[in-house]
Amino acid sequence: xxxxxxxxxxxxxxxxxxxxxxxxxxxxxxxxxxxxxxxxxxxxxxxxxxxxxxxxxxxxxxxxxxxxxxxxxxxxxxxxxxxxxxxxxxxxxxxxxxxxxxxxxxxxxxxxxxxxxxxxxxxxxxxxxxxxxxxxxxxxxxxxxxxxxxxxxxxxxxxxxxxxxxxxxxxxxxxxxxxxxxxxxxxxxxxxxxxxxxxxxxxxxxxxxxxxxxxxxxxxxxxxxxxxxxxxxxxx
Amino acid sequence: xxxxxxxxxxxxxxxxxxxxxxxxxxxxxxxxxxxxxxxxxxxxxxxxxxxxxxxxxxxxxxxxxxxxxxxxxxxxxxxxxxxxxxxxxxxxxxxxxxxxxxxxxxxxxxxxxxxxxxxxxxxxxxxxxxxxxxxxxxxxxxxxxxxxxxxxxxxxxxxxxxxxxxxxxxxxxxxxxxxxxx
Numbered sequence: 357x358x359x360x361x362x363x364x365x366x367x368x369x370x371x372x373x374x375x376x377x378x379x380x381x382x383x384x385x386x387x388x389x390x391x392x393x394x395x396x397x398x399x400x401x402x403x404x405x406x407x408x409x410x411x412x413x414x415x416x417x418x419x420x421x422x423x424x425x426x427x428x429x430x431x432x433x434x435x436x437x438x439x440x441x442x443x444x445x446x447x448x449x450x451x452x453x454x455x456x457x458x459x460x461x462x463x464x465x466x467x468x469x470x471x472x473x474x475x476x477x478x479x480x481x482x483x484x485x486x487x488x489x490x491x492x493x494x495x496x497x498x499x500x501x502x503x504x505x506x507x508x509x510x511x512x513x514x515x516x517x518x519x520x521x522x523x524x525x526x527x528x529x530x531x532x533x534x535x536x537x538x539x540x541x542x543x544x545x546x547x548x549x550x551x552x553x554x555x556x557x558x559x560x561x562x563x564x565x566x567x568x569x570x571x572x573x574x575x576x577x578x579x580x581x582x583x584x585x586x587x588x589x590x591x592x
Numbered sequence: 593x594x595x596x597x598x599x600x601x602x603x604x605x606x607x608x609x610x611x612x613x614x615x616x617x618x619x620x621x622x623x624x625x626x627x628x629x630x631x632x633x634x635x636x637x638x639x640x641x642x643x644x645x646x647x648x649x650x651x652x653x654x655x656x657x658x659x660x661x662x663x664x665x666x667x668x669x670x671x672x673x674x675x676x677x678x679x680x681x682x683x684x685x686x687x688x689x690x691x692x693x694x695x696x697x698x699x700x701x702x703x704x705x706x707x708x709x710x711x712x713x714x715x716x717x718x719x720x721x722x723x724x725x726x727x728x729x730x731x732x733x734x735x736x737x738x739x740x741x742x743x744x745x746x747x748x749x750x751x752x753x754x755x756x757x758x759x760x761x762x763x764x765x766x767x768x769x770x771x772x773x774x
Binding site: 574 | 677680681683686727730737741742768769773
């Protein structure tokens, strides 16, 4: 029998689930086999709550579930038509605010932005395309930083650092000119393993490990057959 | 049952979407029983000869001729379908968006590494030629589009399912595996 001593009861979409005390709504949902999408939140790092894709409704108010801890008796709406459309609109906004050309992208099939568009059945964004002019920086010997595809989620900044804690990636400029850039000095000595992890952690195709790409045939990639989140929903 | 009338065209596209229509394999024999093709590269009819039920557009609009043809389709088709990434999101042609036209034309005709024998540095500008637009536009930003079928190229099953649903006025099956952007 499951030990319920350190657990509290919450109501998620009308279903009673037991959540660990101190866990966030995203964590509680995932531990109960319920998927709430996240972009900027990445397991093992502090939540940032900037992308809003994990928004849920509590007391009729939108809250980011990656930062909101569960409390006893909490009633949460997540998988409603309204919230699904809200999340879909965020995916659409990300598509139109960058230059996301899936057919030419090395990350296609393994991209979380694309996978969420598939999950939400996005056929065309409801917003007009902006086609901003952005550059790719290929000056680093191991990494290409493709600014056209960056969604500024900060995952690379938070997770890719050396043993002394120095970050390889950083924000540059502000507002609409904000970019995530690779430190040209520190980045020159980045290890193969770290460069590959940077590519893996990037939810889109903005960080590419040089000399490798399109190595998985169509049909065998991560999101070709199963929607994103199904690994959580199908867990026993 | 009267046959539905079908028309297709390729604007700023590569004809890959039309190849994908042919990829429905032996179901093309069923399609011919259900529809009659009008203006299309498949039968080489150049002008609409009757009102069309379903118009299929491949490719976005990169020049004035594309816009003209798209509007001609909208005027003559009851239902217009954007087929493929270029028609929906501009696809590869949109990689020039954001780059000034002059820079694009100079790269293509004067400065590009593969340019040869253009000693007089001529950029074609004859009035017979369609005018290139400031950027490539997706079809739905020019005219109203009724349905969207993404993919590069769209999976043959997606095209067949959509056409069958439109022809027979039945709900469309859209399995996860067939709606892809690449």
